[in-house]
Amino acid sequence: MHSQINTNIGRYVSFDTNELAIFNSLMEFKAVPKKTILLHEGEMCNFEAFVIKGCVRKYYIDANGFEVILQFAIENAWISDISFSIYEKNPSRVYIETIEDCEFFMFNPETKEELFSKAPKFERAFRILMQRSLAVTQERLFNTISKTATEKYIEFLEHYPALPQRVAQHYIASYLGISAEFLSKIRTKMAKH
Template identity: 40%
Template sequence: MKFQQQHMHEYVIKNIQRHIEPTEEETQIFSSLAIIKTVKRKELLLTEGDLARHQFFVISGCLRTYTIDAGGKEHVLMFAPEDWWCSGDLYSFLSGQKSVNNLEALEPTVLLQISKNNLDILYKRAPKFERFFRILFQNAFVFHQNRINAGLSKPAEGRYDLFTEAYPGLENRIPQKYIASYIGVTPEFFSQMKASMFRRKS
């Protein structure tokens, strides 16, 4: 198990090295402040009304962030498959305000988890990581901004194309109702749209 955990930490470090070049000592500090967590399918990592206190890196599996409107309808905001970071509600994580979102595992999922308190310790002991998480948060902002713009300006097929670009291969793993929710259509409309797209291509 110790070897497996070491391998998992190395997988996360490879993701981090895309933006910064931590020293061996800095990576050890990071690894000492983060833990490996295994969650079951449908397990909630964050519930509306709670505080988002962690950043999660998905080693295997998939998460979904969603909100529930006044009528009880769910709206999927994002997915986090392998090699993605996620907090469930970045505004809650950064501001300390209660979350308006929920974060659920769609599959049995293995995560690396670091708490906000440990992130503050990491910034002091290995300041280079502050730049990494700043880039991470900026990228998250850009992703959600583009998603909002697409929702306002693109038809359903265009939003679906953006989904497949952002999450290649994920469609074959998760229920279609979640993809329909993500692009803002009913499951019935989604099925009809896909059938129409298939006919045009064939």
């Protein structure tokens, strides 16, 4: 049951059987139906979730009342409001919602600290995960500013090849920062080529 997350975390640091047993004992398994909001804007985020199965989105609602998707998390990805709510101790500015029926392994800040004290090598693994997340966020910001809508969509397909079959087109458009109609035109144009 834990092989998927153990493989994921073991890409960065090698762990012995005892360390993995501690890690596995501190995780909470959770099955969550689709369209469940795990975090509302204004709440304190008290979890980091590893997606075993399913698809999740993180989004905020802008001044005009539109949803702006910041992140999709599918199998083998992590999702949380770690930077703003967990570490800064501020109420979250985002929503986290399941798009499909999902299965997660979850940590709260207390169990994560317990993990670090019992198996200190995990602190390094989670630091590396955080650095990778920051790099992805910076790359996404750069692309949002510097690339055309078509270039952003092509890159999206490279990173998430199966996602267009799993999520509504308007979600993808929101993630790319364009209208669903414009995305439809891009897709039509690409199909002709």
